[in-house]
Amino acid sequence: MGASLSSLTENESTANGRPGLGDIPENCVACVFMYLTPPEICNLARLNHAFRGAASSDSVWDSKLPSNYHHLLDVLPQRIYEGLSKKDIFAFLSRPVPFDDGNKEVWLDRISGRICMSISTKAMLITSGEDRRHWNWFPTEESRLD
Structure with missing residues (x-):
């Protein structure tokens, strides 16, 4: 099974003359990528040159x-x-x-x-924010903003 899968991802046609995934035009791959999530696009970009080129297309990322x-x-x-x-x-x-x-x-x-x-x-404007009867601010190590 691994040999047949790897032959699909080659840029050249396979030894038996049948086309592989690398033979799909880059613009067709880009059209499909517009329906995928960014992590899926990045994973598929590793398959072959056409997929990598389509994954770098501005039209694909403009849709994201x-x-x-x-x-x-x-x-x-x-x-x-x-x-x-x-x-x-x-x-x-x-x-x-x-x-x-x-x-x-x-x-x-x-x-x-x-x-x-x-x-x-600190960036929030809270009504009666200075009145200690309503709320107190406690600094914490867990916050990345305060």
């Missing part, structure tokens, strides 16, 4: 980025992200990006591509 991802980039200096491919922008935004003096973080979920945000308690 939220429509308002430009607003996430607006909180950063342009020099950080200029010249990056859509795949690199997705990878960059998949890690927490601090802003507002480090009191807030924003990132993309690696599976769904949805925007996630973490807000420090």
Whole structure:
């Protein structure tokens, strides 16, 4: 079974003249990748050259980025992200990006591509926040923002 599977992933046609996965046009692979999750795309990119090329396509990663991802980039200096491919922008935004003096973080979920945000308690405006009868703030080692 392993020999037949490995022959499917070769770029050349197999010895018996039948086409393999490497013979599928890259743009067709890219169309299929638009329906997959980013981790699935990255795993399939390891199969062969055509899959790797399709996995680097801006059209594939543009479909994974939220429509308002430009607003996430607006909180950063342009020099950080200029010249990056859509795949690199997705990878960059998949890690927490601090802003507002480090009191807030924003990132993309690696599976769904949805925007996630973490807000420090110091960044919140709480009604009667200075009145100790209503609440107290306790610093903790477990928080990465406070």
